[in-house]
Amino acid sequence: MRYSGFRVFTEGLFGNKGWKPAWRDPAPKPEYDAIIIGGGGHGLSTAYYLAKNHGLTNVAVLEKGYLGGGNVGRNTTIVRANYFLPGNSEFYSHSLKLWEGLEAELNYNVMHSQRGLINLFHSDGQRDAFVRRGNAMINQGDDAILLDREGVREHLPYLDFEQTRFPIYGGLLHPRGGSARHDAVAWGYARGADRRGVDLIQNCEVTGIDIENGKVRGVQTTRGAIRAAKVGIVVAGRSSQVAAMAGMRLPIESHILQAFVTEGLKPVIDHVVSFGMGHFYISQSDKGGLVFGGDLDFYASYAARGNLPMVEHVMEAGMTLMPMIGRAKVLRSWGGIMDMSPDGSPIIDRTHVEGLYLDCGWNYGGFKAVPASGWCMAHLMATDQPHEVAKRFRLDRFATGHLLDEEGTGSQHNLH
Amino acid sequence: MRLTCPLCGDRDRREFYYYGSDDYLDRPGPEAPASAWDDYLHNRDNPAGITRDLWYHEQGCAQWLAVTRSTVTHEILRVELVAGLKGARE
Numbered sequence: 247m248r249y250s251g252f253r254v255f256t257e258g259l260f261g262n263k264g265w266k267p268a269w270r271d272p273a274p275k276p277e278y279d280a281i282i283i284g285g286g287g288h289g290l291s292t293a294y295y296l297a298k299n300h301g302l303t304n305v306a307v308l309e310k311g312y313l314g315g316g317n318v319g320r321n322t323t324i325v326r327a328n329y330f331l332p333g334n335s336e337f338y339s340h341s342l343k344l345w346e347g348l349e350a351e352l353n354y355n356v357m358h359s360q361r362g363l364i365n366l367f368h369s370d371g372q373r374d375a376f377v378r379r380g381n382a383m384i385n386q387g388d389d390a391i392l393l394d395r396e397g398v399r400e401h402l403p404y405l406d407f408e409q410t411r412f413p414i415y416g417g418l419l420h421p422r423g424g425s426a427r428h429d430a431v432a433w434g435y436a437r438g439a440d441r442r443g444v445d446l447i448q449n450c451e452v453t454g455i456d457i458e459n460g461k462v463r464g465v466q467t468t469r470g471a472i473r474a475a476k477v478g479i480v481v482a483g484r485s486s487q488v489a490a491m492a493g494m495r496l497p498i499e500s501h502i503l504q505a506f507v508t509e510g511l512k513p514v515i516d517h518v519v520s521f522g523m524g525h526f527y528i529s530q531s532d533k534g535g536l537v538f539g540g541d542l543d544f545y546a547s548y549a550a551r552g553n554l555p556m557v558e559h560v561m562e563a564g565m566t567l568m569p570m571i572g573r574a575k576v577l578r579s580w581g582g583i584m585d586m587s588p589d590g591s592p593i594i595d596r597t598h599v600e601g602l603y604l605d606c607g608w609n610y611g612g613f614k615a616v617p618a619s620g621w622c623m624a625h626l627m628a629t630d631q632p633h634e635v636a637k638r639f640r641l642d643r644f645a646t647g648h649l650l651d652e653e654g655t656g657s658q659h660n661l662h
Numbered sequence: 663m664r665l666t667c668p669l670c671g672d673r674d675r676r677e678f679y680y681y682g683s684d685d686y687l688d689r690p691g692p693e694a695p696a697s698a699w700d701d702y703l704h705n706r707d708n709p710a711g712i713t714r715d716l717w718y719h720e721q722g723c724a725q726w727l728a729v730t731r732s733t734v735t736h737e738i739l740r741v742e743l744v745a746g747l748k749g750a751r752e
Binding site for chain 1: 663674675676680681682683696697700701703704705706707708709710713715733734735736
């Protein structure tokens with residue numbers, strides 16, 4: 247069923263009785279050409295591009311819970327391509343281009359809104375770093391505009407420009423940055439993959455990976471054994487557990503990141519704003535809620551909920567930057583399980599097992615990468631070769647020293 | 663989350679700096695191959711369940727602590743001084 251405004255209109259005339267489920271609910275077949283473990287954003291987009299770009303449609307996505315129930319359903323939905331390092335820069339640039347065509351591509355309203363992203367800076371040194379970053383973005387073919395203090399005031403008049411602790415010197419505006427509806431991205435890719443013949447199998451937990459003579463043969467699941475010559479692990483915060491089924495010990499530590507949403511308000515924050523000195527970023531959802539967050543809680547955790555010190559820290563940072571939000575009521579907060587890599591950059595690579603592929607290490611930046619991660623993971627699984635824009639996301643780069651340390655903070659999980 | 667420091671007693675999480683897994687206690691020797699250093703610095707069991715990791719009581723007694731805890735419930739099971747652990751490097 248193709249979605250359109252006309253369709254919404256005619257369904258409205260006839261009691262909305264014509265809508266069908268957006269995807270099938272198939273039982274697992276005994277064998278597939280390829281299996282994706284993990285039905286989140288990255289897994290679903292991998293399945294979609296396997297079918298779309300590579301003609302591989304005998305594919306199953308195995309999800310232990312429900313589709314899009316993990317980090318893709320619990321993040322702060324920021325889409326941007328403002329990376330600096332070669333390796334990251336071209337990858338996120340590719341991803342943003344995919345975002346820009348995503349709604350037409352999927353025939354699904356993912357509510358992608360390029361409202362502009364402003365990263366604030368608060369010192370001469372930070373301004374120099376942002377000038378350099380902006381130039382890297384422009385060199386990559388993306389957009390960046392350096393705003394001085396008055397330029398920031400024009401866009402964000404509600405900031406506290408009088409504060410002395412972190413005076414606002416200016417900001418780097420990335421006009422094509424913005425946000426999207428997180429669930430819709432997962433649903434759009436799920437529907438697109440299903441329509442091309444991919445089986446999306448929910449409530450199906452992988453309990454083992456079958457390996458013979460160094461080649462993957464399939465997986466064991468709570469719904470029986472399923473054979474496949476190619477298996478992709480795309481499970482974010484649970485990467486260490488699934489990779490352990492293939493005897494691997496990953497350079498990943500799972501950390502917790504909290505986020506917050508207020509009650510719905512009239513439009514007040516038009517951009518995505520980040521305040522690096524206070525570890526705070528904020529945007530306003532189309533529903534009106536202020537969506538904001540800060541840093542990791544900074545200890546390994548799978549609890550999917552954080553502790554109060556970081557709640558307090560994020561609120562303080564928000565009040566420092568924009569005191570006007572002080573009277574908004576926080577409706578809810580939550581924690582996601584972040585697969586932190588030592589250098590803060592992801593891994594899309596083969597493993598020591600033939601036919602077993604790994605897509606993980608998205609840290610707290612996986613949402614914007616959903617299209618390109620799936621695009622590149624599908625390329626890797628179909629051709630056994632890394633995609634040009636993801637070739638530096640190697641699993642062995644920590645051993646060889648070819649790090650992608652965007653923040654320059656060091657090769658240690660708790661520093662990013 | 664609160665940690666019970668063996669020297670200072672029950673203290674707020676904010677007084678502590680988290681360093682990482684207790685793998686950091688097994689520093690490779692000078693003759694160890696590069697792969698041992700890669701394991702030591704980067705690769706982790708990363709358990710969903712009971713783990714032991716290193717915390718520094720930076721706003722207290724300035725001792726390194728080995729904390730046994732659950733990564734799923736945040737329950738703290740045991741806190742020991744790293745200095746008192748058998749096998750800890752002198």
